[in-house]
Amino acid sequence: MSLSPREMLARLIAFPSVSTSSNLDIIGFCQEWLQSQGVESRLVMSPEGDKANLYATIGPQVEGGIVLSGHTDVVPVEGQNWxxxxxxxxxxxxxxxxxxxxDMKGFDALVLALVPEMVRAPLKRPVHIALSYDEEIACRGAPSMVREMAGSVPTPSAVIVGEPTRxxxxxxxxxSVxxxxxxxxxxxxxxxxDRGVSAVMNAARLIAWHDDVMEENRRRADLNDPFEPPYTTLHCGVVAGGSAANVVSSSAWFSTDIRAIPTESPLDYVExxxxxxxxxVEPRMKAIAPETGVAVExxxxxxxxxxxxxGAAERLMRRITGDNGTHVVAYGxxxxxxxxxxxxxxxxxxxDIAQAHQPDEYLEIGEFEAGERVLRRLIGDLCA
Structure with a gap:
C-alpha cells in the first residue's frame, strides 16, 4: 500500500486534531500506517491517557541518523471565517x-508518505520520526517523548523540526514561559x-508592570539583534475578575507570556x-486585609x-537546501x-508561518513539492 504526499495530507487534514481534544485518532492512523510498512513505533502517552506522542526508527540502530520532528495538533477554527x-x-x-x-501537517504528510522509500533505501544511518501532541499548548506533549528518545535512540547527528520556514x-x-x-x-x-482591596485594580497594576518592563526593553534594544522585535516581550492575553461595578472585587486572574531573546532568561523575569x-504590591494589600495576596503559577x-x-544540523540543512542566510524567529x-x-x-x-492559525490556512503546492525534494535529498544523504 502507498499514499502520495497529497493523499497523505488529505488523510491528516481530515482529523480535527485540535489541541483541546484527543489526538489518539490521528496518532492511531500514523501508527497503523507505519505498521503497514513494517515499521514499529512507540507511543508516549499523556498523563491523562487521552493523547500520545509517537516515535519510530527506520534503518540501522546506529548513531548519526536524523530526527524528523512534527506535531499532530492544530489550533481551533471556531470564530474564523473560512x-x-x-x-x-x-x-x-x-x-x-x-x-x-x-502548521504543520504538510511536513508530517511528506514524512509519512515517504516512509516506503525510507524502508526500501539502503540506509547506512537511521531516520527517526517524532510526532508530538499539544505543541500548540506551550509544547506540553514533546518533553516526555524527547526524554524517552534520549534514553533509547542512538544519538542522532541532527534534528529537523519541520515548522513552516519556506x-x-x-x-x-x-x-518563553x-x-x-x-x-x-x-x-x-x-x-x-478604602476598607477593601480590589483584586481587579491590583491585577491591572500587575499587568501594567509587564507593559512597563517591555517598554524598558524596547528602549534599550540592540537594533542589530536579528529577532523581530529585537527584545524580550511581556504580554497579557487573558484577564477576568470582579462581579459588579459597585463591588470591590475579591478575585481576579490573568494569563501572561514572556518571550526572551537568547541572551536573557524568561525565568529571570519571573523572579x-x-x-x-x-x-x-502585597504589602499594600495586606496592610488592609491580611488574607489578601497574589499567587503566580x-x-x-x-x-x-x-x-x-x-552545528551539525545547520551544516546538513544548508547543504541540502542551499540556504546560506542567517535566520531566527520570534515564535517558539x-x-x-x-x-x-x-x-x-x-x-x-x-x-509560510504567516499562514499558521489563520482562516483559509494554506500551503503553496510549490512549497509542498519543494519539501518532498528536500526529504528525498535527506534520505539519499543517509545512504551515502
Whole structure:
C-alpha cells in the first residue's frame, strides 16, 4: 500500500486534531500506517491517557541518523471565517487549503508518505520520526517523548523540526514561559473602597508592570539583534475578575507570556515579577486585609533554540537546501527541547508561518513539492 504526499495530507487534514481534544485518532492512523510498512513505533502517552506522542526508527540502530520532528495538533477554527471546509483538503489557485496544511501537517504528510522509500533505501544511518501532541499548548506533549528518545535512540547527528520556514534554515528562536496570576482581594461596597482591596485594580497594576518592563526593553534594544522585535516581550492575553461595578472585587486572574531573546532568561523575569509582588504590591494589600495576596503559577516553559557554532544540523540543512542566510524567529517550537538533550537542531520546513492559525490556512503546492525534494535529498544523504 502507498499514499502520495497529497493523499497523505488529505488523510491528516481530515482529523480535527485540535489541541483541546484527543489526538489518539490521528496518532492511531500514523501508527497503523507505519505498521503497514513494517515499521514499529512507540507511543508516549499523556498523563491523562487521552493523547500520545509517537516515535519510530527506520534503518540501522546506529548513531548519526536524523530526527524528523512534527506535531499532530492544530489550533481551533471556531470564530474564523473560512471559505472552504477546514477539515477537507481543497486545492485552489496553486494552494492547498485546510487547517494544519502549513502548521504543520504538510511536513508530517511528506514524512509519512515517504516512509516506503525510507524502508526500501539502503540506509547506512537511521531516520527517526517524532510526532508530538499539544505543541500548540506551550509544547506540553514533546518533553516526555524527547526524554524517552534520549534514553533509547542512538544519538542522532541532527534534528529537523519541520515548522513552516519556506525551507530557510532557522537556527534560533526565543525562549518563553506562560504564567497564570491569581489575585485575592477583599470585597466591600465600592463607596468604601478604602476598607477593601480590589483584586481587579491590583491585577491591572500587575499587568501594567509587564507593559512597563517591555517598554524598558524596547528602549534599550540592540537594533542589530536579528529577532523581530529585537527584545524580550511581556504580554497579557487573558484577564477576568470582579462581579459588579459597585463591588470591590475579591478575585481576579490573568494569563501572561514572556518571550526572551537568547541572551536573557524568561525565568529571570519571573523572579523580578515575584519580587515586585512581594516587595511592592502585597504589602499594600495586606496592610488592609491580611488574607489578601497574589499567587503566580508557572503554567509552561518552552526553551529557546540557541544558534550553534558549526552545528551539525545547520551544516546538513544548508547543504541540502542551499540556504546560506542567517535566520531566527520570534515564535517558539519544540526545537529547544531536542537541543536541551544535546542534539544539534534546526527548524526547517515547507510553507509560510504567516499562514499558521489563520482562516483559509494554506500551503503553496510549490512549497509542498519543494519539501518532498528536500526529504528525498535527506534520505539519499543517509545512504551515502
Amino acid at each position: 471559505s472552504t471546509d477546514p477539515w477537507t483538503l481543497t486545492e485552489k489557485n496553486g494552494r492547498l487549503y485546510g487547517r494544519g496544511t502549513a 525551507h530557510a534554515v532557522v537556527t534560533g528562536h526565543k525562549a 506562560q504564567l497564570r496570576t491569581q489575585v485575592t482581594g477583599y470585597a466591600v461596597h465600592s463607596s468604601r473602597i 523580578r515579577y515575584k519580587a515586585y509582588i512581594r516587595d511592592i 508557572l503554567v509552561a516553559e518552552v526553551p529557546g533554540l540557541r544558534p550553534e557554532t558549526e 517550537t519544540e526545537a529547544g527541547l531536542f537541543q536541551r538533550v544535546g542534539w544539534s537542531t534546526v527548524v526547517c520546513g515547507p510553507g
